[in-house]
Amino acid sequence: MNFCSHCGQSVRLRIPQGDSLARHVCAACGTIHYQNPKIVAGCIAVHGGRVLLCRRAIAPRSGLWTIPAGFMENGETVAEAAARETREEAMAAVTVGGLYALYNLPHRNQVYMIFTGALPTPHCAAGSETLEAALVEEEEIPWDELAFRVVTKSLQRFFADRRRGRFEAYMDTLEAAPVR
């Protein structure tokens, strides 16, 4: 951030009075520009035991598989965001259930909130950011071609919970991945 989005003058990084963190503060009009984490809402959407996956058509991780997920927008609820992403990425109408997993990604300033959901019909198709959408059995999950650690972890947990017959909401933190 270089300029004030309110008045267009330069911003400086400094600690405002009464604050403890450095913020981008406008040298002209004094506006403090806070930056905060974003919510990524997603859904493990199920029909007849199969899980809805999308192969990504866009960066990052184009060509790899994910559950429907994306940035929550202003004016919606977290569950509405998860349903919207499922509709946009997989053209599927999901009935969103409970919050299943929360992942903190402090190195990315993101909080993933993943719901379970039910698909009344098996209809799905590739949205504009998706190469293909598919309902897959547990045995068919492309574990080596999943786009994000959050997807791998939440699907592993989901299937483990399903085998033991009890789903339990959980919370986890993923630190930055080791550089290879």
Place this chain on the structure above:
Amino acid sequence: MNFCSHCGQSVRLRIPQGDSLARHVCAACGTIHYQNPKIVAGCIAVHGGRVLLCRRAIAPRSGLWTIPAGFMENGETVAEAAARETREEAMAAVTVGGLYALYNLPHRNQVYMIFTGALPTPHCAAGSETLEAALVEEEEIPWDELAFRVVTKSLQRFFADRRRGRFEAYMDTLEAAPVR
């Protein structure tokens, strides 16, 4: 938003290609400035059955009571944010437990995430944004002087859950309050 925080030129509200919502887009450098909901993290912190409350020293709702809560910062987890707010507002060291309540406030572009927590000691004191901090019994809660609906609702639920001996995480949506 009037100006591009990257290059300082004017932004226009328009729908970027491939998007479905209007965004502030820089007419000069093309940067798209997304705006997303913010997370407010809070804590129902308990010591010996009493709940930690703070009387606000700042707007909005200065002079009214709240549980410790505030905007999550970049680089922290939601639970860390709840613990930090408890430390800053009530000078209290809380051991944050599970996520207890999630409130969508779509009209404010906020998501409240409220944890339960345990205070190993009864120590608390007013932080810089607080007039006074206190541990109060259920019978002492100033129901008519609570700062926010989210606080009222989560405390009501908390005490009801405590009476029945079972705490259950829940999720709710608060629409804009009726104008009086």
